[in-house]
Amino acid sequence: MHELKMKYQGKKMAPAFNAFHTFLFSPNETTHAGGTHVKGADDLKRTMNTVIMALIPVLIFSMFNAGYQHYSAINGFPENFSVMEHFLTWDNFWIGIVKVLPLVVVSYGVGLLVEFIFAVIKGHEVEEGYLVTGMLVPLIMPIDTPLWMLSVAVVFGVVIGKEVFGGTGMNILNPALTIRAFLFFAYPTWMSGDKVWVHGAKDGVTQAGSVDAISGETILGYLAQGNEAAYQAKYSLSDMFFGFIPGSVGETSTFLILLGGLFLIFTKIASWRIMVSAVIGSLAMGLIFNGIVDAGWIAEYSKFYGLMQFDFWKHLLVGGLAFGIVYMATDPVTGSQTNRGKWIYGFFIGFMSVMIRVFNPGYPEGVFLAILLMNVFAPTIDHYVIRGNVKRRMKRLKNAVVLPKDSDSAAKELKAETV
């Protein structure tokens, strides 16, 4: 391989080949002797791999859950639920392999193909940026998403969401969420409603011993219809927490997402500030809605009542809020960079997510829209945080005792440093 790499050096296909080479081997270039080099082990590739490691449990869980939801919808939920007996079964896993794995394969295949093509056209190294996106995409899809739709969306997301801005690290919007948003607006019948969250519902698979087709309404869906009793009969609080509920492929298990989040915080890959502030933001919005209900400002027949009276902390357990906060909002490229900016950015993600969730008439979920919106605002937030910092320091400088001769140049220097 190393010889081949040398052979193709400078040829047109070199970037694609190099990428393949780096993927399989550790590079054979070493830093040359002499001089001082700073070496960090946490390069882009390792950062990406850490996030993927945090996603693996979610992926495996989602494969079992795909089958569990499918069979439970047909046969009814088991009476005395036991994880080993009803959840971790080969039948369930098989559905996961047939339905979830192709999503992963197509997402990676198409996405990396686009990346390779762009690397060859532009003549630079293939960037690792798609590694995480490619894993996130299948996890935020409804299970029965047709593969060709996924391919179209991935091409759109990678080209329009990322490559037009200059590739990995230059994008304004999170590519995975761009893909999700594209699918949501392009093919709404496959992305929302009560038929897409459980495998088979769209094809009209019927319940055992009945002619009724199975349905897989999400908890948020039930709430949006004001049908609270229906979800409470079906799902307990621990179901919600551990993720035995219908939803997008990987978003259901708050428990595993929490573990993944802690892992990312522990390895210092993701920002705990964003996660904490987003949780605070969503709780704040939930509390406001609960307050409105308690104060009796909203009538019970209002179409927003069902979601408004939902306990504020439960918003974190259902839908994609937890997944979005841990894996999407913390994207270091599209989020805020300054510490104070991260607090503001995260807070509004949580706040807007719950707000859109309640007020969106067609589709009771808003996490991806909220994060995309805040992606757009992230540079603005950073700008004002930095301006504020500059102002504060200029003020401090004015009050400080400086030799009159130097004060002008010191102010200039400071400005140059902080702007």
Place this chain on the structure above:
Amino acid sequence: MALLSKKDTNLILDPLADNNPITIQVLGICSALAITAELKASLVMAVSVIFVMGVGNVVISLMRNIIPSKIRIIAQLIVVATLVIVVDQVLKAYQYELSKTLSVFVGLIITNCIIMGRFEAFALGNGVWRSFLDGIGNALGYGVILIIIGFFRELLGSGTLFGIQVLGDPIAKTGLYAIGYENNGFMIIPPAALIVVGIIIWVQRSRNPALVEEN
């Protein structure tokens, strides 16, 4: 002798490609977003703008020496408003359904910055024949882009062209729909036009790097 001198030919051809009002000057984006969901509407809009700009440029050029420069904008507005009302009435008389689709956007041709831009930049300072060519050229450049956007948005968004189903019947599931294809709802909503315009700009500039602006 050719019908048009080389300079005159350029007046028509330049706005079609290297000096396109939409993709290079980035004017008239509003209407390009609003009415391009169907090819037919795009075509009618393009024809209307060609008429308004051709005639408008001629009129302004004829009056260029008698319009006091302080009130020239108002004079231009009156000319363009008159022409737009003519177009609107003709559409209402002969294409009522279509005029309902285009609704307010025919009236908003008045505010199309391409038109005022050409009046200001060209017709006020040039002869009648050349102003006419310039008006037609710019309106054609605008129309071509409109039709390209309309073509892609209608084909991908509704599977039709001029209202005729070309990809099969989505309800009866014939043609492409039989194998699971579905219309792309994203192409119907206005942001899709922005993205199509963006892609056209991208393609055009990568074919002709001279058009890329320096930062």
